[in-house]
Amino acid sequence: MRCLPLLALLLALAPLAAGEVRSPKIRGAEELEEAERLDRRTQAFLREAAEYRLARVTATPDPRAEEEVRAALARARAMREHGGRAWYHLWLISRYTRARWLAEDAYDAHPYAPNIGEVFHFALECRAANREVRGTLNELERLWHWLPDYPRMGEAMRTALAMAEDLQDFATKLDLDAEDPRAVVRLEGKSFVYDLDDLFRFLAEHGDRDEIAPRAQLGLARSLLLSGEREDRWRARRAYEEFLARFPDHPLLFTAIFEQALSHLVAYKGDAYDAGALRDAAELVDLAELEVRGDPERQEQVSRLRRRLTVWQQQRDLTVARWYAARTRPRWLAWLKRPPELADPDAGARYYAAAVIRRDRASRPAAEAEALQQQLPPAEDR
Numbered sequence: 001m002r003c004l005p006l007l008a009l010l011l012a013l014a015p016l017a018a019g020e021v022r023s024p025k026i027r028g029a030e031e032l033e034e035a036e037r038l039d040r041r042t043q044a045f046l047r048e049a050a051e052y053r054l055a056r057v058t059a060t061p062d063p064r065a066e067e068e069v070r071a072a073l074a075r076a077r078a079m080r081e082h083g084g085r086a087w088y089h090l091w092l093i094s095r096y097t098r099a100r101w102l103a104e105d106a107y108d109a110h111p112y113a114p115n116i117g118e119v120f121h122f123a124l125e126c127r128a129a130n131r132e133v134r135g136t137l138n139e140l141e142r143l144w145h146w147l148p149d150y151p152r153m154g155e156a157m158r159t160a161l162a163m164a165e166d167l168q169d170f171a172t173k174l175d176l177d178a179e180d181p182r183a184v185v186r187l188e189g190k191s192f193v194y195d196l197d198d199l200f201r202f203l204a205e206h207g208d209r210d211e212i213a214p215r216a217q218l219g220l221a222r223s224l225l226l227s228g229e230r231e232d233r234w235r236a237r238r239a240y241e242e243f244l245a246r247f248p249d250h251p252l253l254f255t256a257i258f259e260q261a262l263s264h265l266v267a268y269k270g271d272a273y274d275a276g277a278l279r280d281a282a283e284l285v286d287l288a289e290l291e292v293r294g295d296p297e298r299q300e301q302v303s304r305l306r307r308r309l310t311v312w313q314q315q316r317d318l319t320v321a322r323w324y325a326a327r328t329r330p331r332w333l334a335w336l337k338r339p340p341e342l343a344d345p346d347a348g349a350r351y352y353a354a355a356v357i358r359r360d361r362a363s364r365p366a367a368e369a370e371a372l373q374q375q376l377p378p379a380e381d382r
Contacts (some may be wrong), residue, residue: 049145056112072106086336100126117150123222133195136160147151157212164199170222176304187228196223197246214250217243225263234265261285271319283308314365319350324348346376
């Protein structure tokens with residue numbers, strides 16, 4: 001009877017922990033659907049946690065449980081390190097899975113042993129070694145909700161985070177020398193990164209603010225960026241902005257600002273349509289340079305991307321200048337292509353050609369812009 005208030009309290013707190021209190025701001029349908037999915041999943045874990053913690057409090061202590069769990073973990077660690085298989089395992093089951101099975105047998109025998117947290121932790125390590133993203137998250141959430149006083153929680157989180165970052169392998173997805181702005185980040189779609197989103201989100205929410213939460217928040221932003229889905233583009237930017245708001249003095253601040261610039265490039269619509277993406281990215285690169293702090297590698301990243309942005313801006317402005325010039329040529333078709341209210345039909349061509357020359361007079365686009373200017377009639381004195 002003394003434990004009933006504890007169960008009632010845990011069940012009462014479940015909606016709050018699951019995020020029932022929503023922000024009043026308007027959210028898209030996809031974001032609402034994802035939030036509801038996470039709510040249902042977290043509520044299920046909280047109900048299981050309440051039941052387990054209540055049963056653990058009321059269970060009769062078994063004096064042999066701790067020692068038997070310790071012995072089972074020793075056998076599981078030996079299996080993980082050295083292998084060993086029965087005839088029916090063939091080659092289909094890894095030693096990490098077989099080791100986890102041994103540990104889970106210990107949980108089945110003694111679910112309320114004082115050292116049962118080590119079993120959960122060991123299972124997490126085995127799933128991480130197998131690169132089981134959803135399984136690793138399940139074990140991590142079980143540790144967090146079922147055993148809130150587990151002393152090695154930080155170590156378990158670091159194991160899960162290292163696996164997620166290794167799978168994401170974000171550095172290999174970048175090409176700062178790409179010919180097209182949209183090719184700077186190699187997009188992968190949403191099919192694989194979906195589970196990584198949930199793992200990064202959990203670690204960003206519950207991890208410590210010095211190491212785990214900042215890295216996880218950055219991983220979440222990268223995961224959304226790599227998705228390439230239209231809805232995820234602005235969500236990636238929001239995730240980077242949330243990093244800047246939560247960790248304004250963190251050593252990863254430069255990385256977050258720099259990658260936020262890349263999030264604008266993946267949405268570039270082409271030379272004939274878009275100027276804002278290049279401009280916004282250039283402004284963020286300037287901001288990132290303030291956080292270089294003497295690091296030569298960071299300075300090289302800034303310089304490389306700035307050079308590419310200059311080239312892309314030159315190409316874009318030259319394309320627009322030629323487009324304006326083409327509106328009045330050939331002359332016999334100009335009446336159809338030129339808006340009637342345009343007093344000086346070549347003003348746009350002159351403006352963008354001058355921008356190309358002013359930005360980098362020594363570049364090839366500048367030479368082409370000068371040639372275009374020479375083909376245009378003199379500007380009216382206005």
